[in-house]
Amino acid sequence: MITNTEIAKIGNQYPNHIVDFKHENDKIFFTTQNGVILEITILRDSAIRLRYATEHVFEPDFSYAISDDVSLGYNSLTVKEEIPEYVITTSKIKVYVNKSNLKIQIEDMDDVILSEDELGFHWEENYDYGGNIVKMSKVCHSGESYYGMGDKASHTNLKGKRVNNWVTDSYAYGKDQEPLYKAIPFYIGLKENIAYGVFFDNSFSTYFDFANEKRNVTSFWADGGEMNYYFFYGPEMKQVVEAYTDLTGVPELPPLWALGFHQSKWSYYPEKRVKEIAATFRKLQIPCDAIYLDIDYMEGFRCFTWNNRHFPNPKKMIAELEEDGFKTVTMIDPGIKIDREYWVYQQAMDNGFFCRRADGPHFKGKVWPGECKFPDFTNPEVREWWGGLYKEMISDMGVKGVWNDMNEPAVMEVPTKTANLDVRHDYDGHPCSHRKAHNIYGMQMVRATYDGVKKYMFPLRPFVLTRAAYSGTQRYCATWTGDNVATWEHLWIANVQMQRMCMSGYSFVGSDIGGFAEQPNGELFARWMQLAIFHPFCRVHSSGDHGDQEPWSFGEEITDIVKSYIELRYQLLPYIYTLFYKYIKNGMPMIQSLVFYDQEDTQTHFRTDEFLFGEHFLVCPVQEPNAQGRRMYFPKGKWYNFWNDEVTEGGFEKWVPAELDRIPLFVKEGAMVPKYPVQQYVGEKEIEELQIDVYYKEGIENSSVYEDQQDGYDYKKGRYSLRKFRLRGKENELIIQQFKDGNFITPYEKIRMTFHGLPFKIGTIELDNEIVDFKEIKLNGDNTVEVSKDFTELHIIGK
Incomplete structure (x- = not known):
């Protein structure tokens, strides 16, 4: 046992022996002789919460991260006192609580250790600020790997890394730089092919050491607050991520246009320039759904104002852009210029809505408008006021989306x-300093924005974008990875950040395509676009001080390549929309790292480049200049080359040709990929038929397509269409069954299926158990058939 002298030396204090135990419904309490209380809450059979108090007192139980819709309930729970420890057992895990030191060990039902305290919970008094620095250390086992943690600019596998969560304006950040724009203190551990997760719900500056300082120890700590963390048992990574996402929440479905291509720059002005950009998109027939207005649309960078010299009639301009299929998205920052003639400033002053320093004066800081004050978005009255400021912008002007930056x-x-x-x-009634509120400040700003935009957009759905975020911010908005750089290294960083964010419960994410700082050349821009069309949020944004960065800015060859990929994005919109539906329905990440796809294959544990886009696309970007191809790893299964239908068996690394107009792109065998015709913007055309690319498989594969009115809330009343397909391929036949749900009537009547890889010539086709004439289904060779959208079973038999 550690002595008092040793404690004094190292400054840390530890729980000692348990003197009291209490079990109340889903909560179990353990109290030690030196005043530590451990509260264990059983959320589900595979998910628990652990909170530690010192001096016998818990802080008020409040978190911005936790969703109101979290699923709770368990099948079984027993608590037994044994000689060395207490044993808590659910149907999935066993939790051992050591009587002498409060250390925790968690096992599955096969007695495999999932989590084992090393020093366990300990703390150190913070003499500078008061309260405790709270710490937790776990044993790191050989071969254990770690993933998640949001937008870290480092290898997807965090083993050997130390990271810090303190949301920071990190302009032109580099690889492995810490900290960045988001604080998502959640990681997934993978040990002996068993996955678990830890979410440290503490909004102070937090730190995670994944066997960096000591190779057999993983630890996390915070500069204040409670040691309050959640443990999720898999055993699959999918189950861990779904549990964390259920706890912290998912967004509403976005309007379909928000999943199209967006164009932005710092800044498009005056009005004539904005219209030129829009006209060029339509002239070149490059699809685009949104144009962004950065801070220069404002009068002196004052939020909620318009520069009347640059935009003499913004309402008319926005309406004209909308007539041509463009949604207008505007930037709003938190800093409010100190100006007694400025109505937003005066309202906040009159109502006491600005943040104050400890001794009473308002907090002031310089941002784009000059000296500013900052609303306290952690005050519900301030959030309501802030949301109300969007009325004119949304209801009167016609703006369709809002972008919160610098937050x-x-x-x-x-x-x-x-x-x-x-x-x-x-x-929210729990007064604190910025040490505690900093990481959630941007989250609460964008929450207020979301509430306001949603109110004034109704009956249509809101679109909101944020730079700063804490766990749970995904409930309100999309995000991007901040001020990146036009370099090949940043193309690599963007790829790993997307994978990491999606694995951390935040799928509606993208990067500034081509880089924000500095100037890409045409090759880099094309390669970045090839990657980014497979990101849930797809936007070009640049700093504007180095030249143009529109799709046509790099010459005819690059323009043609970029255009073809944006068109592919629009063809895949029903696939992407379906991915989003699965994300909000089941917490399924829209992008999956290879280790998420197949954690049992140790080859996937350190792969960074390849990823799954949904369940059926395998993507591997080219990330170096002058490349004619690259080596890539194929996970389990068989994969069709998207460009030529060649089939590759998984489990191997292989050289894949990829000249400048090609990205290595593969489709899983058995997939049924839904497509729409190319449109210049969402809603330009009525969809006359659903196209489905069918990739033959000997065996069974499931696919689906989700559709609704593409905007509005009727989908919540059952007005949606969910088509589930079951493909079963045999040596000489192919059977496709369709199961339908929802009462939305799609505008098309026909589904056109294009078959890839059929190993036989079509001899007979049965539709709902009746043989049909080839003319009726417009059989085009052995390639394409057209059937009623309401079919139940399509049976194709070879000659």
Whole structure:
């Protein structure tokens, strides 16, 4: 046992022996002789929460991260006192609580250790600020790997890394730089092919050491607050991510146009320039759904104002853009210029809505408008007021989306790049300093924005975008990875960040295509676009101080390549929309790292480049200049080359040709991929038929396509169409069954199926158990058939 002298030396304090035990429904409490209380809450058979208090007192139980819709309930729970420990057992896991030191060990029902405290919970008094620095250390076993943690610019496998969660304006950040724009303190552990997850729900600055300092120890700690973490048992990574996503929530379905291509720059102005950009998209027939207005549309960078010299009639301009299929998205920052003639500033002053320093004066900081004050978005009254400020922009002007930037909050000309730590916040009735509120400040700003935009967009769905985020922010908005750089390294970083964010419960994510800072050449821009059309949020954005970065900015060859990939994005919109539906329905990440797809294959544990887009596309970007191809790893299964239908067996690494107009792209055998015709913008054409590419498989594969009115809330009343397909291939036949759900009537009557890889010539076709004439289904060779959208079974028999 550690002595008091040793404790004094290292500054850490530890729980000692348990003196009291209590079990109340789903909660079990253990109290130690030196005043530590451990509260274990059983959320589900495979998910528990562990909270530690010191001095016998818990903090108020409040979190911005947790969803109101979290699923709770378990099948069985027993608690037994044995000689060395207490044993808590559910139907999935066993939790051992050591009587002498409160250390925890968690096992599955096969007695495999999933999580084992090393030093376990310990703490150190924070003499500078008061309260405790709270710490937890776990044993790291040989071969154990770690994933998740949001937008870290490092290898997908975090083994050997140390990271910090403190949302930071990290302009032109580099590989492995810490910290970045988001704080998502959630990781997935993988040990002996068994996955588990840990979510450390603490909004202070948090740190994670994944066997960096000591190769056999993984630890996490925070500068204040409670040791409060959730443990999720898989055993599959999919189950861990779904459980975490259920806990922290999912967004609503976005309008379909939000999944199209978006064009942005700092900044498009004046009005004539905006219209030129829009006209060029339509002239070149490059699909685009949204144009963004950065801070220069404002009068002196004052939020909720318009520069009347650059935009003399913004309402008319926005309406004209909409007539041509463009949605207008505007930027709003948190800093409000100090100006007594500025109505937003005066309203906030009159109502006491600005943040104050510890001794009473308002917090001030320089941002784009100059000296600014900052609303306290942790105050519900402030959030309601802020949401109301969007009425004119949305209801009167016709803006269709809002982009919250600089909301870390970013502050210029100070070393910390942000607010002073003594700034005070309401924190929804739990007053605190900026040390606790900093990581959730941007989240609460975008929450207020989302509520306001949703109110004034109704009956249509809102679209909101944020730069800063904490766990749970995905409930309100899309996000992007901040101010990246036009380099090949940043193309690699964008790829791993997307995988990591999706694995961390935040799928509606993208990067600034081509890089925000500096200037890409045409090759880099084309390669980045090839990757980014497989990201849930797809937007070009650049700093504007180095030249143009539109799809046509790099010459005819690059324009043609970029156009073809944006067109592919629009063809795949029903597939992408279906992925989003699965994400909000089941917490399924829209992008999956190879290790997520097949955790049993150790070859996948350290792969960064390849990923699954949904369940059926395997993508591997080219990430170096002058490449004519690249080596890539194929996970289990068989994969059709998207470009020529060649089939590759999984489990091997292989050289794949990829000249400048090609990205290595493969489709899983058995997949049925839904497509729409190319449109210049969502809603330009009525969909006259659903196209489905069918990739033959000997065996069974399931696919689906989700559709609704593409905007609005009728889908919540059952007005949606969910087609589930079951493909069963045999040596000389192919059977496709369709199961339908929902009462939305799709505008098309026919489904056109294009078959890939049929190993036989078509001899007979049965539709719902009746043989049909080839003319009736417009059989085109052995390639294409057209059937009624309401078919139940399509049976194709070879000659």
